[in-house]
Amino acid sequence: MIELQHVSKAFNGVTVIDDLSLHIARGEFTVILGSSGSGKSTLLKMMNRLLEHDSGRILFADDEIRSFRPEAIRRRMGYAIQSVGLFPHWNVEKNIATVPTLLKWPAGRIHERVTELMTLLQLDAELYRQRYPHQLSGGQQQRVGVARALAGNPEVLLMDEPFGALDPVTRGALQLEIARIHKAFDKTIVLVTHDIDEALSLATRIVLLDQGRIVQSGTPLQMLSSPTNDFVTDFFGRSDVGIKLLGLQRVATHLRADERAAGEPVLASLSLREALSIFLSRQVDRLPVVDSDGQPLGVIHFHDLLDLRP
Ligand SMILES: Nc1ncnc2c1ncn2[C@@H]1O[C@H](COP(=O)(O)OP(=O)(O)OP(=O)(O)O)[C@@H](O)[C@H]1O
Numbered sequence: 001m002i003e004l005q006h007v008s009k010a011f012n013g014v015t016v017i018d019d020l021s022l023h024i025a026r027g028e029f030t031v032i033l034g035s036s037g038s039g040k041s042t043l044l045k046m047m048n049r050l051l052e053h054d055s056g057r058i059l060f061a062d063d064e065i066r067s068f069r070p071e072a073i074r075r076r077m078g079y080a081i082q083s084v085g086l087f088p089h090w091n092v093e094k095n096i097a098t099v100p101t102l103l104k105w106p107a108g109r110i111h112e113r114v115t116e117l118m119t120l121l122q123l124d125a126e127l128y129r130q131r132y133p134h135q136l137s138g139g140q141q142q143r144v145g146v147a148r149a150l151a152g153n154p155e156v157l158l159m160d161e162p163f164g165a166l167d168p169v170t171r172g173a174l175q176l177e178i179a180r181i182h183k184a185f186d187k188t189i190v191l192v193t194h195d196i197d198e199a200l201s202l203a204t205r206i207v208l209l210d211q212g213r214i215v216q217s218g219t220p221l222q223m224l225s226s227p228t229n230d231f232v233t234d235f236f237g238r239s240d241v242g243i244k245l246l247g248l249q250r251v252a253t254h255l256r257a258d259e260r261a262a263g264e265p266v267l268a269s270l271s272l273r274e275a276l277s278i279f280l281s282r283q284v285d286r287l288p289v290v291d292s293d294g295q296p297l298g299v300i301h302f303h304d305l306l307d308l309r310p
């Protein structure tokens with residue numbers, strides 16, 4: 001879907017993206033992680049030509065990104081960013097409707113789409129649609145930004161710290177919503193974040209950047225269980241890697257199918273992290289496991305969880 005081949009970018013002679021190659025497949029949820037200044041935003045902005053790259057090639061759907069007209073890119077790639085963003089002199093409705101208006105949708109359809117997206121992002125449509133950005137909280141502005149990115153039903157969503165200003169509860173709800181949109185509509189999503197837990201829970205693939213280069217990329221599980229060097233290990237934090245690993249795996253993949261045990265059963269779909277807290281609160285060393293219909297599947301052992309921890 002998006003392919004970068006040996007892409008470099010410098011600002012004032014300082015290299016910020018350094019000979020970087022990356023392939024983002026259709027339908028993937030790629031999360032770009034890295035410390036401040038590592039080049040995450042620059043990388044994202046080059047994907048939709050908000051910034052031009054100096055050398056190398058960037059392909060979108062097999063064509064050079066430079067060959068697309070800017071309107072075509074805007075229609076096919078939604079973009080949401082934390083800080084810059086909403087047009088200050090346009091109300092919420094007009095902001096969200098940017099791409100549909102560009103696409104000359106009929107007024108009624110635009111109105112409906114705005115209502116639908118505001119509801120999706122938990123903004124009261126009647127209360128907020130006529131407001132201007134400065135009359136909204138930071139978190140509400142962010143949600144309008146995400147709604148605007150989704151409005152034209154783009155194939156690709158590019159998001160730069162879209163949930164940065166949100167409280168943990170709203171942030172969690174929006175993360176769930178984005179995960180749902182990813183699955184339901186088969187979108188290709190590229191999201192930049194500082195938040196390691198956000199990356200681990202959302203990504204099908206994490207790309208860890210340092211000084212404009214990819215240090216490692218892989219599934220969340222690979223990043224935690226097979227870090228290629230100390231930088232990766234340090235980045236994900238040595239202390240609670242075990243707990244994070246448990247959060248990524250399900251009871252279903254670690255049960256002993258040929259055993260049965262007594263007691264209140266747990267669901268096979270639980271994460272091992274949730275299972276761990278049940279073990280600890282019940283003070284038992286094994287738990288019976290059932291499927292969603294309550295059929296016994298086997299037993300999970302406390303010691304099997306401990307063996308997983310590095
Ligand atoms: N327009 C610009 N002119 C000059 N330097 C820039 C420009 N944009 C970014 N840089 C520099 O490029 C480097 C990478 O910036 P970038 O915004 O991509 O980092 P980032 O990983 O997104 O950081 P953060 O997590 O703080 O948002 C930084 O050193 C930054 O100062």
Ligand SMILES: [Mg+2]
Pocket residue numbers: 040041042160
């Ligand atoms: Mg940034």
